[in-house]
Amino acid sequence: MLLRRKRLGPYGYARGLGLSWNRSYPTLIGYALLAPLAVWIALILVYPVFNTVYLSLTNTRIIGAPSGFIGLTNYQTVIASPEFWRGLLLSLAWLVGNGIVQTIAAFATALLLRQSWRFARQARIWVLLPWVIPTVAVAVIWQWMLNSNYGIISHGLQASGVISSPLNVFGSPAGALLGLIVTNSWHWFALPAVVIFGAMQTIPSALYDAAKVDGAGPIAQFRYITLPMIARTLFVLELVGNLWTFNVLDIIFLITRGGPADASLTMPVELYYTAFKAWRIGEAAAMTIVVLGLLAAVSFLYVRRFAPRGTGA
Amino acid sequence: MEQPPNRVAVFQQVIDEFNSLHPTIRVTQQVQDWNTIFSKIGAAVSSGTQPDIMHASGDFTPYVRQMGDVVEPVTKLVDELDALHHFNPAATALYRDQGEMWAVPLYGMIQVLWYRKDMLNAAGITAPPATWEDMLSVAEKLTTGSTYGVALPAGKNMATDQNVYSLMITAHAEDLYDAAGNVTFDNPNTVRAFEFYNELLKYSPPDSTNYSWGEPQAAFNTGAAAMAIEKGQYLPPFKAESGRPASDLGCALIPQPKENGQPGSIYYAEGIQIMTKDPAKKAAAEEFIKYVLEPEVYGVFLNAEPGLFLPVTEDGMTAKSWLSNPTISEYKDCVDLMLEQAKSGQLFGFTHGQYTMSIGTITGQSLIAQALQKMWVDKMTPQEAVTWGQREMEAAVK
Numbered sequence: 001m002l003l004r005r006k007r008l009g010p011y012g013y014a015r016g017l018g019l020s021w022n023r024s025y026p027t028l029i030g031y032a033l034l035a036p037l038a039v040w041i042a043l044i045l046v047y048p049v050f051n052t053v054y055l056s057l058t059n060t061r062i063i064g065a066p067s068g069f070i071g072l073t074n075y076q077t078v079i080a081s082p083e084f085w086r087g088l089l090l091s092l093a094w095l096v097g098n099g100i101v102q103t104i105a106a107f108a109t110a111l112l113l114r115q116s117w118r119f120a121r122q123a124r125i126w127v128l129l130p131w132v133i134p135t136v137a138v139a140v141i142w143q144w145m146l147n148s149n150y151g152i153i154s155h156g157l158q159a160s161g162v163i164s165s166p167l168n169v170f171g172s173p174a175g176a177l178l179g180l181i182v183t184n185s186w187h188w189f190a191l192p193a194v195v196i197f198g199a200m201q202t203i204p205s206a207l208y209d210a211a212k213v214d215g216a217g218p219i220a221q222f223r224y225i226t227l228p229m230i231a232r233t234l235f236v237l238e239l240v241g242n243l244w245t246f247n248v249l250d251i252i253f254l255i256t257r258g259g260p261a262d263a264s265l266t267m268p269v270e271l272y273y274t275a276f277k278a279w280r281i282g283e284a285a286a287m288t289i290v291v292l293g294l295l296a297a298v299s300f301l302y303v304r305r306f307a308p309r310g311t312g313a
Numbered sequence: 314m315e316q317p318p319n320r321v322a323v324f325q326q327v328i329d330e331f332n333s334l335h336p337t338i339r340v341t342q343q344v345q346d347w348n349t350i351f352s353k354i355g356a357a358v359s360s361g362t363q364p365d366i367m368h369a370s371g372d373f374t375p376y377v378r379q380m381g382d383v384v385e386p387v388t389k390l391v392d393e394l395d396a397l398h399h400f401n402p403a404a405t406a407l408y409r410d411q412g413e414m415w416a417v418p419l420y421g422m423i424q425v426l427w428y429r430k431d432m433l434n435a436a437g438i439t440a441p442p443a444t445w446e447d448m449l450s451v452a453e454k455l456t457t458g459s460t461y462g463v464a465l466p467a468g469k470n471m472a473t474d475q476n477v478y479s480l481m482i483t484a485h486a487e488d489l490y491d492a493a494g495n496v497t498f499d500n501p502n503t504v505r506a507f508e509f510y511n512e513l514l515k516y517s518p519p520d521s522t523n524y525s526w527g528e529p530q531a532a533f534n535t536g537a538a539a540m541a542i543e544k545g546q547y548l549p550p551f552k553a554e555s556g557r558p559a560s561d562l563g564c565a566l567i568p569q570p571k572e573n574g575q576p577g578s579i580y581y582a583e584g585i586q587i588m589t590k591d592p593a594k595k596a597a598a599e600e601f602i603k604y605v606l607e608p609e610v611y612g613v614f615l616n617a618e619p620g621l622f623l624p625v626t627e628d629g630m631t632a633k634s635w636l637s638n639p640t641i642s643e644y645k646d647c648v649d650l651m652l653e654q655a656k657s658g659q660l661f662g663f664t665h666g667q668y669t670m671s672i673g674t675i676t677g678q679s680l681i682a683q684a685l686q687k688m689w690v691d692k693m694t695p696q697e698a699v700t701w702g703q704r705e706m707e708a709a710v711k
Contacts, residue, residue, distance in 0.1 A: 062355060062379055147528070148520045149537035171467075171520030173690055259469040260522035261683075261690035276352060277677040278709060 049292075055285035062279050074286035084287060086262070087270035088294075090177065091246055094266050097181035098245045099238075102189045109193035114200055124197070131190040139254035142183040146170060173263035176256050180264055184251050188244075192237050199233035200226060231308040239302060243295065267291055316344055323617035331604050338597040340366075351376065358383050366598045369416035369586040371407045371660050372673040377586070378415065379670060385587040386413035390599050398606055398626035403658045404582035410668050417602050418582040420615060420622040422544045423655045424479045425578065425647070428563040429555075432460070432539040441565035445483075445509050448540070448568040452516035455539040462516035464529035464538035467689055472526040473682035475579045476542050478661050481506040482577030483569035487659045489706070490669045496710060498684075499703035505570065507688055507695035514689055522690055542567060545651055548620035548644045564647040566654055580658020582625055608632040620644065623651055671710035680705050 056074050060067035078084050113124050130138070145153050148166035157163045169179035207225050216224065227234075249268040252258065258265035258273065265273075271291070275284035321344055328340045343364060345353065351373070357363040358380045367377075378384050391405060391414040404418035426448075428441050436455055442448035452462025466472040481487060486502035514521060518532060530547060532538040534554035541547070551562045567578045585605075587598045605614055606626060612634030615622045619640035624630045630652060635641060641648050661681075662672025675681075684702030687693045693701065 062376065143523075146520075147531075148518045149532050150535055166519055168519035171522035171524075176523070256523055257469045259686060259690075260467075261686040262469075263690075273678060277679075279674055279677065 052285045052288050055282055056289050058282045060281040060285075062281070067282065070282070074283045075290070077283055078286045078290055083262075083265075083270060084290075087265055087267040088291075090263075090265060091267040093177060094181065094248075095242060095246055097177070098185055098188075099242065101181055101185040102192060102241070102245075105185060105189040106192035106196055109189065110196040110200060113193070113197045124194075127193060128190045130186050131188065133187070135187065135250045136254060138183065138187045139251055142179070142186070143170065143255055146179060170256050171260055173260055176260060176264045180252055180255060183255065184245070184248060187251065188241075192241060195233060195237055196230060199230040203229045235306055235308050238306075239299060243299070246295065316346060317618075320617040323614065327605060327610060327614050330610070331601055334604075335597075335600065338600060340597075340601055355380060363588045365587070365589040365591075365594045366601065367586050367588055369408065369584040371581060371663060371668070372676050374408060374416050374584075374586055375410075375668060375670045376673045377588075383588055384415050385590065385595065386415060387417055387587055387599075388412075388414040390414075390602065391417055394603065394606055394626075398608070398628050401582075401625050401655060403580050403655060404584075404625040407582050407660055407663050407668065408584060416584040416586040417606075418584040418625045419605065421580060421582045421625045421655055421658070422621055423578050423580050423623065423651050423658050424475060424542055424544050424567065425651055425654050426540060426542055426565045426567055427533060427547050428540045428565065429533065429536065429557075429561060430563040431557060431561040432536065433563070441563055442540075442568050443565070444568050444571045444574070445480075446571050449509075449512055449516075452513060452540065456516040460536065461518050461532070461538045463513055463540040464524070464532035465510070465513055465517040465521055465542070466524040466526070466529055467514060467517070467521045467682070467685055468523050468525050469679050469682050469686060470525045471676065471679060471682075472524070472529075473685060474661075474676060474679050477506065477510055477681050477685055479542055479567050479578045480509060482579070482657075482659050483567055483574050484509075485573065485575060487577065487661075489661050489672070489675065494669055494671075496703060496706045498681075498706050499699050503699050503702075504695045507685065507699055509570075510685060511688055511695060522686060545620035545623065545648070546618070548647065549640050559643050562644070562647070564644075564650050566650065576654075576657040578654050578658055580655055580660055609634045611635070612638075620648065620651075623648075623655060674709040675706050678705075678709060680709060 057069055057071060058067045059070045059073075109127055113120065113127065133141075145151050146167060146169045148154050148168055148171075151167065154163075154167035157167060158165075169175040203226065207229075208221055211221050211225055247268055248266075249272060252264055252266060252269050253272065256264045258269040267287075271284050271287055274280050274287060321342070325342055328342055332338070332340055345368075354363065354377055358377070363383065374384060391400070391408075394400070394417065395405070400418060401421065404421050405414065408414050408416040408418065426441065432455060433439070433441070433451065436451075438451055438454070442451045448463075455462040466476055478487075481503055484502045484506045486500060486506055489496060489498055491497045518524075518528075518537065520528075526543070526546075529538065529541045530543065530550075531554075533541045533547070534551060536555065547562070551557070552559055555561070566576060569575060569577070585602055587595060589595055589598065604610060606629070608626075608628045609632055611624065611626070611629045612632030615624060615629070615632075615635045616638050619635075619638045624632070624635065629635065636645075661676065662669045680702055683705065684698045687701050688695055688698035
């Protein structure tokens with residue numbers, strides 16, 4: 001029945017089942033009402049992608065200037081470019097680093113928020129503070145805090161004897177990406193923390209009570225109850241969070257601009273520089289399409305491999 | 314494209330006064346962001362909705378001109394204004410190409426050496442450094458556990474490009490192109506400037522590789538660094554941020570090599586370009602530009618950023634409305650020094666009497682700064698870094 005329904009569509013379905021016009025009318029009205037929105041979404045999603053594909057096949061340098069069709073040359077340039085692969089590798093490091101730091105911070109915060117203590121309710125609100133601060137302000141705050149001359153962290157560490165010379169985080173190739181990962185994670189960890197906390201709140205307390213009776217300690221409870229019960233939430237969070245994180249441009253651009261010596265030149269920053277600083281729009285479009293394809297493939301594999309089955313929280 | 318509220322307010326004041334005096338002309342201000350205007354102007358030009366007059370700069374004007382016949386030559390207007398007000402030739406040079414002027418310069422910006430008199434005096438140094446060798450020696454002497462001799466930008470940004478280029482000029486390495494338009498970055502004089510910058514960076518804070526415009530100024534004002542090379546934005550906040558009297562802020566011409574050096578500094582003149590072919594609108598635009606350059610109106614205009622915006626006309630330098638500004642009058646010696654330094658000012662890609670269209674792709678990617686980072690961060694030799702820069706520049710302009 002389901003197959004037949006899909007094949008015939010709304011009109012055919014109505015006719016095939018011998019339904020009258022009156023009975024299928026509400027369905028048609030529904031489609032008609034959805035149509036403008038569907039067209040609008042198709043336009044704002046499909047047009048930019050097709051336009052990017054078109055640009056990637058041209059030698060466009062400046063928007064508005066004359067350009068010509070050059071086939072797959074831009075793709076050949078991109079694939080052969082060490083800068084492209086370096087950017088991709090840095091993006092991978094960025095993704096893994098953020099994933100580790102944010103996952104640990106978010107879980108720890110969510111577990112803390114679950115505890116009953118005096119300021120638990122207030123903490124649940126205040127924990128969102130880093131997330132609501134505009135990215136520009138986050139960039140400035142962390143640049144100030146980590147500055148070698150007047151940064152509180154550098155001064156604090158020097159005063160306490162932990163380091164002997166001023167801190168150099170964003171100015172060193174080894175420290176720049178790490179510093180950016182910490183900054184970005186501080187900015188974003190609150191969101192997954194609150195989502196995980198919300199998912200945890202839906203787990204019936206009876207499960208924990210029963211586990212305790214069976215002698216399960218906190219680690220066993222976390223592993224066998226909490227984790228499986230919030231698996232669906234984590235699955236979505238990881239997928240969306242990783243895509244967001246991969247595409248982060250602002251905080252990197254504001255703090256290091258991809259430096260020093262390209263040590264933090266992740267793919268989005270590389271793309272931005274290629275398009276709007278080197279004015280190689282066609283090449284940047286080709287990079288975009290390659291990255292889009294890679295992200296789509298990885299997301300597809302992730303969904304196929306990790307999508308939770310059965311019921312859960 | 315000048316977004317700071319103080320600048321927008323003063324521009325609006327000038328526009329309002331012009332509109333009230335010219336009831337048949339209506340000028341409106343549209344504030345744009347430098348970061349997005351390069352992509353937005355393309356769409357505007359394609360759809361024929363570009364503004365009639367627009368902010369001009371050394372790299373923005375050639376960029377817009379590449380989009381077709383959209384920027385109108387203003388040679389006759391500039392000649393007329395020059396006869397009246399006498400432009401600084403360094404300012405007009407930025408907009409001259411193929412025998413025409415493509416914008417009217419409105420204000421100039423020049424780098425000089427800023428130094429903390431109190432810190433130099435405390436170290437027994439009574440005069441600012443005049444040569445590279447002096448500067449290195451002063452920087453070394455003033456670098457102690459908690460302070461640095463100098464604060465230099467070495468990030469991948471325009472601030473670093475500008476600092477390096479100022480020193481390149483003093484070493485006779487001002488030409489990024491030869492007369493035929495070939496990139497000539499890789500030459501012994503550029504290497505000399507890179508070697509010097511490399512030495513100076515040893516006396517600059519360790520995170521200089523992430524410094525742009527703001528950080529050296531903050532280090533300078535907080536007393537963490539004794540010297541910096543920058544434009545006139547150091548004047549207005551000095552007293553408030555350093556807690557020191559104005560007399561502690563010293564300024565000097567950019568030091569030059571003792572042997573085979575020349576005076577010089579990077580000089581920018583921003584201006585105004587006309588982008589309409591409508592004769593009536595063109596006439597109105599010219600009327601507006603003439604009005605802005607009337608000395609007393611011009612003085613008000615320059616006060617949008619006192620100390621940073623310097624006059625590009627001779628009579629602008631004597632405008633009472635500008636000279637009476639508290640910052641200008643308090644730091645008159647430094648303002649005069651900047652005007653003196655402006656006479657030897659140059660800008661990358663704008664030598665040999667006309668500009669080179671492709672300079673925007675070099676400055677847009679901060680390739681001078683990137684070459685510097687190759688030397689300072691990746692430990693290339695100055696010669697290797699300069700050779701790397703040459704290769705990247707050639708690829709960029711291809």
